[in-house]
Amino acid sequence: MATPRFPLWEVFIRSRTGLAHRHVGSLHAVDVASALEAARDLFTRRNEGVSIWVVPSASISASDPAEKAMMFDPASDKIYRHPTFYEVPEDVGHM
Amino acid sequence: MYTQGLTPETETPVRAIGDEAAMARFQARIDAEQRIEPNDAMPAAYRRTLLRQISQHAHSEIVGMLPEGNWITRAPSLRRKVALLAKVQDECGHGLYLYAAAETLDATREQLYDDLLAGKARYSSIFNYPTPTWADIGAIGWLVDGAAIMNQIPLCRCSYGPYARAMIRVCKEESFHQRQGFEIMMTLARGTDAQKRMAQDALNRWWWPCLMMFGPPDTQSQHSDTSTLWKIKRFSNDELRQKFVDATVPQAHHLGLSLPDPKLHFDEISGHWRYGDIDWEEFRQVLAGHGPCNQERMAARRKAHDDGAWVREAALAHAEKHKARAA
Ligand SMILES: [Fe+2]
Ligand SMILES: [Fe+2]
Numbered sequence: 001m002a003t004p005r006f007p008l009w010e011v012f013i014r015s016r017t018g019l020a021h022r023h024v025g026s027l028h029a030v031d032v033a034s035a036l037e038a039a040r041d042l043f044t045r046r047n048e049g050v051s052i053w054v055v056p057s058a059s060i061s062a063s064d065p066a067e068k069a070m071m072f073d074p075a076s077d078k079i080y081r082h083p084t085f086y087e088v089p090e091d092v093g094h095m
Numbered sequence: 096m097y098t099q100g101l102t103p104e105t106e107t108p109v110r111a112i113g114d115e116a117a118m119a120r121f122q123a124r125i126d127a128e129q130r131i132e133p134n135d136a137m138p139a140a141y142r143r144t145l146l147r148q149i150s151q152h153a154h155s156e157i158v159g160m161l162p163e164g165n166w167i168t169r170a171p172s173l174r175r176k177v178a179l180l181a182k183v184q185d186e187c188g189h190g191l192y193l194y195a196a197a198e199t200l201d202a203t204r205e206q207l208y209d210d211l212l213a214g215k216a217r218y219s220s221i222f223n224y225p226t227p228t229w230a231d232i233g234a235i236g237w238l239v240d241g242a243a244i245m246n247q248i249p250l251c252r253c254s255y256g257p258y259a260r261a262m263i264r265v266c267k268e269e270s271f272h273q274r275q276g277f278e279i280m281m282t283l284a285r286g287t288d289a290q291k292r293m294a295q296d297a298l299n300r301w302w303w304p305c306l307m308m309f310g311p312p313d314t315q316s317q318h319s320d321t322s323t324l325w326k327i328k329r330f331s332n333d334e335l336r337q338k339f340v341d342a343t344v345p346q347a348h349h350l351g352l353s354l355p356d357p358k359l360h361f362d363e364i365s366g367h368w369r370y371g372d373i374d375w376e377e378f379r380q381v382l383a384g385h386g387p388c389n390q391e392r393m394a395a396r397r398k399a400h401d402d403g404a405w406v407r408e409a410a411l412a413h414a415e416k417h418k419a420r421a422a
Contacts (some may be wrong), residue, residue: 005205006411008198025264026195028204030414042188045181046268065134 008057009035011042013049021053029054112138125326130256133199141325145255146200148327153193154211154218156186158392162226163235171229178275179232185268192264196257212397220378221308223386230283230290230297236276238298238305238343244269245339246309249329258327277346284350291351298347299355306370307378309336315375337367344368 006028012021024043029035035054043049063071079085088095112121118138124131131137160183167183170176194204210216221239226232247269250262283294310316310332322328330338347354358371380386 005203006407025192025261026198027191030410031417034410034414042191045184045188062134065132 006030009039009054010057010060011035011039012053012055013039013043014051015049017050021051024048026057112136122324125254125324128326129254130259131254132256140321141327142200144322144325145258145327146197146202148322149193149197149200149258149261150202150207150210151217151219153190153197153207154216155222156190156193157211158218158222158396159239160186160190161392161395162222162224162388163232165226166229166232169229170232175279178271182236182272182275185272188268189265192261193258196255196261199257208400212393212400214384214393217382219308220381220386221304223381223388223392224300224304225388228293228297230280230293231301233276233279233283233294234297234301236272236274237280237346238276238301239308240269240272240276241343242305242308242339244273245335245342249335252326252329254326280350280352284352294350295352298352302355303373303377304381306336306340306373307375307381309333309339311375311378312373340368340370 010026011024013024014021027038029038039052170179253259283290313331313333356371362369
């Protein structure tokens with residue numbers, strides 16, 4: 001009685017106009033149309049969204065957590081990329 | 096709540112931890128309150144414990160639709176009917192969020208369903224009790240959802256990211272469940288004598304099974320030690336049970352209802368309501384499949400699955416056909 005496999009989708013929702021779509025979860029559906037309908041039923045029953053994206057999970061490429069250090073450490077010591085690195089005398093005011 | 100799709104297909108999605116140094120690093124991350132994500136290294140036992148807990152939780156949400164679904168067509172007013180329908184639909188959603196979280200641990204949805212339908216997986220003992228009267232719908236919302244909330248709030252801080260995130264969504268949706276149940280009980284308790292008796296009868300039947308929902312006493316619980324160490328569990332079974340009793344007894348008194356426990360009393364020194372002995376033999380019997388509705392619940396799930404088989408096949412065939420045409 002094995003259940004047939006439905007592809008997996010990642011769901012992204014824009015909660016209000018002006019905001020970016022944000023990942024909210026995943027679901028199984030046979031095609032785009034049913035993935036969108038299922039996403040509406042599952043994630044927006046209380047007006048949580050004004051727009052939905054569904055993306056086949058298999059189409060997403062992710063960085064490897066084992067290479068986290070190689071990926072992200074180079075950014076951690078570059079404090080000169082932040083405004084607090086630079087000195088502005090207080091009497092100059094807000095900048 | 097992202098899923099195994101984010102893992103390169105060539106490797107096993109969940110990395111197991113073998114050596115002691117790696118175990119120590121893992122524990123250090125847990126102790127530092129860092130969240131563990133699907134592709135992170137984790138001990139095999141951590142994965143197994145979570146998979147068992149999350150899948151049981153998912154099955155409970157799905158089977159949990161049945162006792163309440165029993166009353167949707169017979170709800171006493173349109174207001175009650177839309178509320179109950181919305182609640183049962185939420186429970187379905189909870190099941191789906193949780194299945195998605197379980198799938199990040201290297202399980203497939205199909206396998207999870209098939210395990211439930213084959214009787215290999217457990218779900219909460221509470222859903223094996225019947226709902227003969229409308230007051231049971233009030234009692235379930237107030238007590239069963241109340242107990243579930245007690246259990247689920249600390250799970251929002253569970254060390255496993257996908258489970259914690261699923262719980263945050265679930266808890267947001269859960270609070271109306273308890274309130275609508277309490278409202279049903281309040282209406283009955285303020286109604287005719289017959290309605291008040293119905294409310295009291297439902298409370299009498301649900302009280303003890305609800306206390307059992309938190310699981311065996313701490314002295315007998317098999318999974319608690321490592322679950323606590325790994326911050327899957329933040330409170331013990333007995334601690335959660337006590338919180339539930341302390342929160343619920345005053346609510347019952349507010350309704351003018353009494354609790355079916357002659358030993359129940361308020362302990363001034365500790366500030367807790369102390370309850371009598373729980374019939375753990377009943378709990379074991381229900382878990383072993385001998386509760387009042389175990390057979391009925393499984394039969395209903397299997398029938399729904401079998402009756403839906405042609406829909407799933409047709410949907411897949413339709414999708415295949417369109418893909419072929421587009422190609
Ligand atoms: Fe739920
Ligand atoms: Fe609920």
